[in-house]
Amino acid sequence: MDNDQDWLARYQQQSSQREGDHRTPFQRDKARILHSAAFRRLQAKTQVLGVGMSDFYRTRLTHSLEASQIGQGIAAQLRSKFPELTFDLGLNDTLIEALCLSHDIGHPPFGHGGEVALHYKMRHHGGFEGNGQTFRIVTKLEPYTADSGMNLSRRTLLGLIKYPNYLDALNNKSLTEDDKTLSHRQIQAANWHPPKGLYQCDAPLFDWVTAPLSSADKKRFMLFNPAGTAHCKTRYKSFDCSIMELADDIAYGIHDLEDAIVMGIVTPSEFMQEVAKPITNIADTWLSRNILGLTQKLFSHKHHERKDAIGALVNSFITCIEIEDVEPAFAEPLLKYNAVFPAQYHQALSLFKKYVFNRVILKPDIQLLEYKGQQIVMELFEAFSSDPLRLLPDNTRERYKIACEQNNGFRVIADYISGMTDGFASRLYNTLFLPAG
Template sequence: MQTTAKLYKIMNKQGVRVQSSQVDQEMRVWTERYTDWLAEKPARSPRIVYQRDRARVIHSASFRRLQAKTQIFGLNESDFYRTRLTHSMEVAQIGSGLVEQLVTVALEKETQGPTPPWLDWLPSFYLIEAICLAHDLGHPPYGHGGETALNYMMRQYGGFEGNAQTLRILAKLGEYTAKNGIDLSRRATLGVLKYPAIYDDVIHTWPDYLSRCDEPEVSDFRTLSMRQWHPPKSLYRDEAHVFEWVLAPFSDTDRQAFTRLTPVKDGFDRTGHTGLDTTIMELADDIAYGIHDLEDAVAMGMVPKELWCDEVIHSEVFQAHPLWDDTMTERLFSPRSKDRKHAISHMVGIMIESIRIDEHPDFEHPLLRYQARLGEGEMAVLELLKRFVYRYVITLPEVKGMEYKGQLIVLELFKSLRANPQALLPRNTFAKYERAGSERAQQRVICDYIAGMTNTYASRLYNKFFSATQGSIFDRL
């Protein structure tokens, strides 16, 4: 373990994770790609594989399209505000910072005793960045509004869910391989599995939802209550074979515990566990959501200083865990952007420096047993910030109104493409539609087409179809 610690010091200088030969051999099953597994090809070194995982995500069309997909505010609000692309980049940066902090903690503990056993199982910088950059690939146009709209249109055909669509892109739709998508390594794929359950299984845990699915489609989408159509957190049945491949190295006991659903009253049952890498990615995502997205709201003037003080600084949670002083608030609401950026950076740093590794006693494998956590106070304040952003930013009528408009665009596009696939689908997409072996598969082709659209593309296509003064045969979308 002394050798491992020294190698980590080298990693910190060079940005490369180097592992002991014994652990490297144990890791080879996790560096395997699905395409190579089918061809019975040997797995390669973690350093090479995870670097290429990150490269495959960055160079994918799905990743580039995130630049024109909504984070919170509309794309035409300003060039300053975050998109799904900039959000994903910030999550990757925070994820690397969390891993680096864990390495630092482990090396400090080495001076006091044995090196923590979880050190060898930490993801490399390449790996955690690949997972973080990929985590939002499946989000459709117009964010969660578009997600809900697609789920309604697919309610009888396997549903739609953003995280499930991410796995579909990685396993099938991505352009890197002919049949197996972007084809990331087994461990990188495990890292993006936030909800290890199949959609078809989860929906049967809520009878009320199933009964609504059997109701006829509404004639006017403006009368549809979209709150009833939020999808369950899950994966598609179409990618079940890749899901099983990812979980194959775990014992039967671990697999059963990992995929077990927890009952929920008046809702879908939910999964309760994620892997080590996923816990790091989710913490990075939460920090970016609760703090970086807060910056956009403050800069836009949507969150006044008085509201911040009343709801956050003077709250019972923050009074119990005062992570920063009044100077931080003054900087956050300063008219100078540099002061605001300094405050945001300091808040992020406080969260990162509190990370630790806990052990979950119900699991045997290190990738499931070890779980990343923030300190108690930091986690409580982060949850407070997330609730604040949700209540005073996400659910504002101005924001929800744009989400509602996006939902209607997605619903109308799907309805028209479903009724006239031969006339309206692009030729290559219609070719996939014709090759589909069932109605369910055909509807999935249409769904994939719309889910892959940017906000801009969906808006232009809607105007081309439905506006008398817009559109031309020479308008190449």
């Protein structure tokens, strides 16, 4: 790749060189992510099941670690199958690891309940979305530098941009309900799921990340599909990002299913009808031939059999992945090529993901917890936005004052609340609204 140095550049050039530090740029990026407060907070943020419900269930942190391991497995497979192409694309295991570790650090407390709450409260101030917040944390908020966040290399930042356009452009306003007369408790989550993208206020950083692209490539990179009855969705992502996203999907569809099986939330008969049998009807693959036997092991009372089945499923999805020229019109190879599932495996993983969503996430007792988290986040936002200079912590108050000069003070309140863990947000709510017991 001709513009390698452009992709290794950092927004803030560093003058200090540490003696004897022979790490690559991506090793430095991974270290900054791993040692960040934002990454540590993932240990106390909900993945699917509430933090503290059990020591066994996955948190955002353990999910990210699993996604990272899967991402490295994908990279090894692609290097074996496409040695010349992966060499030309500069496929780097440490970079993929860094992307997978950091892909969820922008998610607020209480999962999608917290995201809906913040998007609703920010509806007149640029919106809120977890992926956009991830970009904001690594480029601005995490105090590795004075005002450039973790100051990661440009290619790492490109890999973290799953949706390369702005919420304002992607938002389908017809989806949002009339909010003038609603109390917090009447907000319906389905009407306030955000579009997936970046914040308009972070446009200068996005422009810097995409600076090596031709104007035609950047314009194409930002294209999105028409709204219809949903928010608009961007079409393209970088090669590195596509690997991270596949790893995330496998971890969500397969590993999160394991939690649900152990808890007894899902039943073998439901799984057989909604996942296993439909997969047997998909074109002849290793998975379609073996899914019935794997189902028996998944619901076995012998833990080692379940673990063996989980491992076999993950392996089947990792080993099928290919590299595809998704858009020949791109001049930049990092945008032209993506890692993809063959159609039949894409269809199969969609069945797993849909099953986890319908049978686990939409389960009423999980939704009750999500609703409760949604209320906590909205009440906290209401409190801090009512009198920010009085209630915000010292350092956040200073950032709020500066942001107000750009008419962007509410974004700092959203930054503050979204950075909280589930437990911290709950304790703060109790401090503010419940009498001392």
